[in-house]
Amino acid sequence: MAQIYNLFCYCIIVHTIIMVGPPGAGKSMLAKRIPTILPPLTLHEALETTKIHSVAGNIDSNTSLISQRPFRSPHHTISDVALVGGGTFPQPGEISLAHNGVLFLDELPEFKRTVLEVMRQPLEDRKICISRAKFAIEYPASFMLVASMNPCPCGYYNHPDRDCVCAPGVVQKYLSRISGPLLDRIDIHIEIVPVPFEKLSELKDAENSETVRERVIKARQIQELRFTDIEGVYCNAQMSSKQMRSYAQIDKAGSELLKNAMQRLNLSARAYDRIIKVARTIADLDGSENILSNHIAEAINYRNLDREGWAG
Numbered sequence: 001m002a003q004i005y006n007l008f009c010y011c012i013i014v015h016t017i018i019m020v021g022p023p024g025a026g027k028s029m030l031a032k033r034i035p036t037i038l039p040p041l042t043l044h045e046a047l048e049t050t051k052i053h054s055v056a057g058n059i060d061s062n063t064s065l066i067s068q069r070p071f072r073s074p075h076h077t078i079s080d081v082a083l084v085g086g087g088t089f090p091q092p093g094e095i096s097l098a099h100n101g102v103l104f105l106d107e108l109p110e111f112k113r114t115v116l117e118v119m120r121q122p123l124e125d126r127k128i129c130i131s132r133a134k135f136a137i138e139y140p141a142s143f144m145l146v147a148s149m150n151p152c153p154c155g156y157y158n159h160p161d162r163d164c165v166c167a168p169g170v171v172q173k174y175l176s177r178i179s180g181p182l183l184d185r186i187d188i189h190i191e192i193v194p195v196p197f198e199k200l201s202e203l204k205d206a207e208n209s210e211t212v213r214e215r216v217i218k219a220r221q222i223q224e225l226r227f228t229d230i231e232g233v234y235c236n237a238q239m240s241s242k243q244m245r246s247y248a249q250i251d252k253a254g255s256e257l258l259k260n261a262m263q264r265l266n267l268s269a270r271a272y273d274r275i276i277k278v279a280r281t282i283a284d285l286d287g288s289e290n291i292l293s294n295h296i297a298e299a300i301n302y303r304n305l306d307r308e309g310w311a312g
Helices: 002-010 027-036 043-055 082-083 112-117 118-124 170-175 180-184 197-201 209-226 241-247 252-265 269-285 293-301
Strands: 017-020 102-105 125-130 136-140 146-151 190-191
Touching: 017 027, 027 102, 027 146, 027 209, 043 136, 043 170, 112 180, 118 125, 241 269, 252 269, 252 293, 269 293
Parallel strands: 017 146, 017 190, 102 146
Antiparallel strands: 125 136
């Protein structure tokens, strides 16, 4: 569990992650702990966040400035408009209310297909444009997407102790509720395994959130320094392909490793970019100026759902 908890360090605000695991494995608990390891809002981020929530009418008279990163967790029955924003007089949706914070989608396959598909453009552009006949309005949507799901309808596919009772083909059909283009935009696919009794009952103190947060803040400072001269870019996830060639170069061993993974897993160009961005973040957390082959290997390992035959 500690290893999975530390995995969230790699997200550093705006990367995206999906957790797949059986009921009770701790997916929702982990997601709700993410705000405790994120760096504090900068003044600019706090002003941006406050403006959005003020437009939405979420600021009371006693609050002058939002100082905590937003954590939004809409129910799976949410509509398209409620998620992305809209209405006769367009209001911010959940993706804009999660700007500079976390958007948590629990039980991802239960969301309507149309609701999930409207997130594809905001995940790429980090903004949402709502057009009406007489005007158009643009809201920022630079959020960290965290999603969780069961591996199958019964919830026990790949479980170490319990057998899956789903009929043949049902697992693949269940996973196919999430489209390939959307899954391709998610940086990290990780399988969450149940915590054994020995780990649950041990009295040994685990690493706390404050310690993890210190590593996150340090890595974030490295990234801010790296992109000082580039307006609008302050973390690895926001790098363009051109900027990656300057700030995320990989050595020959890492390049060969990534080439083999691309061919074996049949990954897209977008997945290639996202693996390198995650590897760059892993290197920052490791205190390494260069991306090493072990950083690339770890980033590739965090794309479980790309593996052929994972769902039978």
